[in-house]
Amino acid sequence: MSKTETPTQEDAWAIRKEERRKRKELKEKQKREKGNAEGDAKKSDSKKRKREALPEELEIKVDLPEPPSKKELRNAKKLKENSKSAASESISREPSAKKPKTDNNEEEQKAGKRSEYGVWIGNLPWSATKETLRKFLTENSDITNEQITRVNMPAPTKPPNPNWTTKPLNKGFAYVDFSDQLSMYSAIALTETKMDGRPLLIKNAKSFEGRPEKPKTDETAESGKKGKEGKPPNKRVFVGNLAFDVTKEDLTQHFSQCGDIADIHMATFEDSGKCKGYAWITFESIDSAASAVKGFIYKESAKDDADESEEEGAGKSKKVKWFVNRLMGRDLRCEFAEDSTTRYNKRYGKEKQADMEGVHPERIRRLGGEDRPQRGRQGKQPREKGPRGKVDSRSIKSGAAHTNAPRGPQGIVEARGTKITFD
Known part of the structure; x- marks a missing residue:
């Protein structure tokens, strides 16, 4: 590169740099002017609002009572709601003069009324309903359907187990009210009676005792505690x-x-x-x-x-x-x-022989029910032909079973199988 060309390029770069600086200063100046104009507009708007929104002077009266606090307002609201609910309940309980009482309404009121003679029935099967329970009481006792004034069988609230095949129709218990005391005691007498294979527990509705214990027999009372x-x-x-x-x-x-x-x-x-x-x-x-x-x-x-x-x-x-x-x-x-004596007699004694009526005598003899014929000192008795007695595996020598096992033929045997061919 020659000495005459170098200053020319440097001058061109300096000119371009100066132009870029002037354009940047111009942009910054325009931005400042725009920001000042917006700020003046906001100030003028805020001044206008402040002038227009000037409130009037407040007058405070000292003679007025102090306003209630938030806590007092909440308590007053609760009292108001409670009074409304109590008034609605009293209205619902009062007999309405507009609706005339008919025979059907009286019967419905009697059926839903709780009497003094009631029983609690527990251990109910899941398939039991009010109708089946009424039928069970009337069929198994002298109670009539008219004497049963109310049957309260709560329905299950929780979802059933997905593994169950049938959906439960009750919670497992029910309350039944009767019109007289005799019917109540007749129902209590049915306790431990099975309904669909489940023994029911029936007791007075006012009693909170559990299932009564079974009476002890004379043998249990004399011998004490049994296993x-x-x-x-x-x-x-x-x-x-x-x-x-x-x-x-x-x-x-x-x-x-x-x-x-x-x-x-x-x-x-x-x-x-x-x-x-x-x-x-x-x-x-x-x-x-x-x-x-x-x-x-x-x-x-x-x-x-x-x-x-x-x-x-x-x-x-x-x-x-x-x-x-x-x-x-x-x-x-x-x-x-x-006891060891009782256990031995059950296995080998007379009790075992008495229980084996109709069994082959040879089998009884091998099990120990009869005395085996004893061998004499001078000579051995000939062995009877028949099934062998029970052999104790511990008395067999090691390898004897394998030695005495029957062997297969060692010679070469001609094959007699059929040849399979595929089409």
Whole structure:
């Protein structure tokens, strides 16, 4: 590039730069003028508004009462609403003089009125309705349909379980009112009667007691507490819901509080030797077993008051209830089990033989119902032909079953199958 060309380009760049600066200054000047004009217009408008909106002087009268607060206004509104609702209820309760009473209206009022002789019926089946309940009461007693003045069966409010096949028609209970006392007692006498397979609980509507307990029989009263399965009290107790980490030593230490223990048989897993969750405990006395089934014992404990012991010379002792129905944080299930003698007689004794009427005598003999013929010392009795007796698998030597198993033919056999061909 020559020296004459360089100043010319620099002059051109300087001219362009100057033009851009002048255009920018012109734009800024126009923007300022526009903003000043808008500001003047706003000021003039605000001045005009202020002049026009000048309020007049307020006159305050000191003699007037103080206005109510917001809280007082809310309370006054609530009182007004309550008075309106009370007036509407009183109007609805008053008999209307405009509507003449007919026989039908009187019957409807009587049917909806609650009487003094009412019963509560519980454990209703879901399919029960007012009509079926009326039919049940009239068919199973001397109650007539006219004596039943009201049947109140609340309908279910919650949505039914989607897994249920039928939709419930009631909440499981109902109130039934009668016209006389005799009908009420006739309905109460139907308690425990089944309706669609469910025993109903019927009691006085004013009674809040639960289902009455069944009367104890003479045997139960004499023998004391029986187990859940109705087994008589004995020295052997079944203990369930045990933890897998429980050992015989734990059971001995825990149940020795009830009394002396003769034997403990705990079911265990063959591989790990841990408890399966249940065991049988045999006590030395029936009273100890009964204490284990009840789940508590009474222990004697001395009083802690030192003053009384000093005055009387010796500390008094009192009985304290001590629970033994929990072990390692688990509630135990304790009940009387069958005595070992009773259990043996049921399996192998005369009771088993009496129950096997019509069974082949050979089968009874093999099960132990009859005495097997004994072998003499000098010679063996010939073995009777017939089915073999029961063999204990533990007496078979290892590998004997595989050695004595029948073998298949070892020779090559010609194939006799049919050849399948496809078209």
